[in-house]
Every structure is written in C-alpha cells, then in structure tokens.
Amino acid sequence: MSDLLWQKPGVKVDARIQAFLAGEDVILDREFFLFDIQASRAHAQGLQRIGILSAEELDGLSRELELLAQDFSAGHFVLDERFEDGHSAIEGRLIERLGDAGRKIHTGRSRNDQILVATRLWLKDRLARVYALCRESADVALARAQAESALPLPGYTHLQRAVVSSAGMWWAAWAEGFIDDAVRAQQTLDWVDANPLGSAAGYGVNLPLDRDHTTQALGFGRLQVSAAYAQLSRGKFEMAAIEALTSALLDLRRLAWDLSLFTSAEYGFVALPAEYTTGSSIMPNKRNPDVIELMRASYSAAAAARTEIEQLLSLPSGYHRDLQFSKGAIFHAFGRGLGALELLPDLLRNLEWRPERLRAALEPSMYATDLAVDLAREGLPFREAYRQAADPARWAQGDPEASLAARVSPGAAADLRLHTLRERLDALPAATLSQA
Structure with a gap:
C-alpha cells in the first residue's frame, strides 16, 4: 500500500x-x-x-x-x-x-466531504436510472393495456377464483404502479440533489470556498448549507434512495409472483420469452422461470441494505468510521435492484398470453358478483341480492366480454381511464442519465 x-x-x-x-x-x-x-x-x-x-x-x-x-x-x-x-x-x-x-x-476539503459528494453524484445517477426504467415499464404496460383491454383474465382474491377480470386491468395496474414509482424516484432524486462539497470534515474551513460554483459545476440543484448537517445527512439520504428503489422492486416482486403462478402448468396463462427461462441440470423436460424468480428476490437485497444502513446510524453528530460500511450496502442494493429492473421492460413487451387457457379458467361462480349487483340495481337490497346470488343454482356460464363491458366504474374493465394514466406519464420529465 x-x-x-x-x-x-x-x-x-x-x-x-x-x-x-x-x-x-x-x-x-x-x-x-x-x-x-x-x-x-x-x-x-x-x-x-x-x-x-x-x-x-x-x-x-x-x-x-x-x-x-x-x-x-x-x-x-x-x-x-x-x-x-x-x-x-x-x-x-x-x-x-x-x-x-x-x-x-x-x-479546503476532507475525505468526509469527498465521499459525501461522490455518493450524492452516484445516487443521483442510480435514481435517474430507476426513474427511467419505471417510466419505460409503465409505457410498455400502458401500450399493452390498450391493445389487450378486452382480453378476459380470471381475477383472484386469496388465490381463489373471484370474478372475471381482463388483461387490460392487469396491465393498467402495473402501469399506474410504475408511474408512481417513477414519481417517487424523481422526488427522491430532487431531495438528494444537494451539494455537500466544501463542508470539509463537518465544520467548514478558514477559506472563502466558492461553494456556489461547485454546486453549479457539478449540476446540483442546491447547496447543502450547513457543514454539520452535511455529515448528519450521510446514511439518511442513502436510505431514502433505497426506499425509492424498493418502491419499484415491491411492484416488481408482486408482478413476478403473478408470472410465477401464471406460467405454471396448473395455470398455463402465460408463455415467457425463452431467454427468460433456464433448463434443469437433471430434468430434460424442464424450463424454469429463474429470471422472474430472481427478480422477485431482488427486493430482499435492497430491504436488507436499508436495514444495514439504519443500524449504522445509531450515532451522535459528526463523522464516525462506522459509516464506511454504508457503501457496500448501497452498491449491493442498487446492483441487484437495477439489474432486475433493467430486464423488466423487455419481459413485459414479449410475454405472451394463452387466451384459450384464460377462457377455460372462467367458471360460472365468477359471475355471481355480477348477478348480485344486477339484482341490487333492480331495487333489491344488496344483502338480499347477495344471498340470492350465492345460490349455485342461479349460476350459469356467463359471457366474459359482457361481464367486462358491464364493469363501468372508473378504473374497472369498461372504463380503464388509460388516457388519464397516459397524461400522467407524459407529464413526467424526460429521463436524463449522468455522463460521469
């Protein structure tokens, strides 16, 4: 050395x-x-x-x-x-x-403000990537919601068949989720976008450092004014960035769970792109959805990293060497998390529904809620309508397209409000990535 x-x-x-x-x-x-x-x-x-x-x-x-x-x-x-x-x-x-x-x-500087400013620039870059990938994923989901709005899809609660839903509803849910995740990533980036350079070891220096210049030169949105707070914010900003990442990974985890179920032989609703599956080392017949399983697992790495940093912050004010360990945590979180998110848009573009399996899974009981609501609309008190509709003798194989067309409440299958989601997405700032 x-x-x-x-x-x-x-x-x-x-x-x-x-x-x-x-x-x-x-x-x-x-x-x-x-x-x-x-x-x-x-x-x-x-x-x-x-x-x-x-x-x-x-x-x-x-x-x-x-x-x-x-x-x-x-x-x-x-x-x-x-x-x-x-x-x-x-x-x-x-x-x-x-x-x-x-x-x-x-x-006029310390390794303390060196690591702070490098971390902030790095976090800005990674949050910009999270933002861009969430916007792209939402865009793909919106396009597919529009194209497949009328495709019947079984809706589940408690993993039990519940009502007739649609691929349009499924896609619209993820579109809105990733729009929200993009907003959160951008808001967190704006919050992290503060220049700590010139705070030295947390107490400033006896030089008239031009901190406004470095703020502008490095592309920060504002100066982090207090030299002491610059040190106090280490770890706090990292946790916020990880929380924005985990917001997206939480949606990814649940989406991956759906696809894990939907690709199983018992469901058979979805075919994954071949490159998103792997083979078994011993069973020649197997194609395993390993990619979506690791996507699902990526949330755990980010959540663990946030906890690790939180535990480091049981400290008084000023710099402490404990904070050195925060670096590995954020690298691990964003390494795993971004690795998963970067594969998501193409997965969403290329997965294929199996309409015949979707339709075969629609059974008469899934129209019971429609019947109860229809009876209530005719004037029957809902609890009586509910009782009558619970009688299996009244169930019949319904028309899934008619069921979807009748679901007219805002956000339901017949009124997905995709134009509203599109307006929200288009109103977001363009994605820009660091050139460092």
Missing part, C-alpha cells in the same frame, strides 16, 4: 489493523471513482477562483484528472491494494504527475 494520507512521523502502521480499517474500501470505491474525479475537478476550479491555485496549476490538474478518468475507464489504471481508498489514489496520481500542484488539491 502507498503512503497513507494521514500517516504521521514516528507512528507505526500495523498491517493487520490497517487491513481491518481499509476493508473492501478500495474495491468498493471503484463504483465512485469517476464521480470522485468529477468532484475533484470542480474543487480545483473552486480553489483557483479563490487564489489557492494558479490558472496554470488548474489546467494541469484538469488535464491529469481527465487522463485519469480515461485510464480508469479503459482499465489502464486499477484501484487495488496499492491504495487505501479511491481518494488517496486520485491524490497520489496527481502528486506523481504534477508534484506540488497535486499536493494542493486537498486544500
């Missing part, structure tokens, strides 16, 4: 203790590295604006930071055990290439 940034003369570094302190930090920091470089560039610009760096020094630092980003992206520069973490790797490279100009880069 290279010389430690904090090492003092005469202090011996115990290799075992240092290994425990560093943990997986340098490996995890690969996720943040490009954002850390981006923030270092903005910080250098701010230092030049207050006279700490000359224009020539800023040019050199900007050039070397860009080259470092390119080398890292191309695999020519690797974060490994040579470095304590990503921050020290950046500073070490700049010192190696630029000498004293590189030694000046840390003026």
